[in-house]
Amino acid sequence: MSARQLYVHGRVRTREVPGEKSLLVYQEDRCRISILNAKLWLLFALCNGKTYEEIAPTFRAAIDLGRDLEQATAELRQGLAALEDAGLVRRPGDTLAPQPYPNERNTE
Known part of the structure; x- marks a missing residue:
């Protein structure tokens, strides 16, 4: 992974799903909702301008339940x-074209 920083992409609104250990993320510019499990929620929260190298130790420590370093890195x-x-996270300089919804088909 490069040392470039990771940022939340676009305007988003978030809401915790009570009792489910998940987060709803609404992307205003794409009118799209994603549901993040606990691990993705943690990563999403850590993508606030930190690099991969800065995020990795915090993530590994949080999920380490006896797993080896290789599994945590994977x-x-x-x-x-x-x-x-x-489309929730980007690196500076990356261009992200909006991705189609899973049920959309190319009609061209």
Whole structure:
């Protein structure tokens, strides 16, 4: 991973789902709602201008339930990739085109 900082992308509103350990994230510019589980919620909260190298130790410590470092690192990378794929997180200089909804089809 590069040392570039990670930021929340666009205007979002968030709401905790009581009793579910999940977070609803509404992307105003895309009229899209994402539901984040506890791990993705933690990563989303950590993407406030920190680099991967700054996020990694906090994430690994929070999820370490006897897992090895390799597994925790894999979960970190998968989580960040999921947030980036959803358009929730970006790195400065990245251009993110809005992604189609899963049920949309290209009609061109």
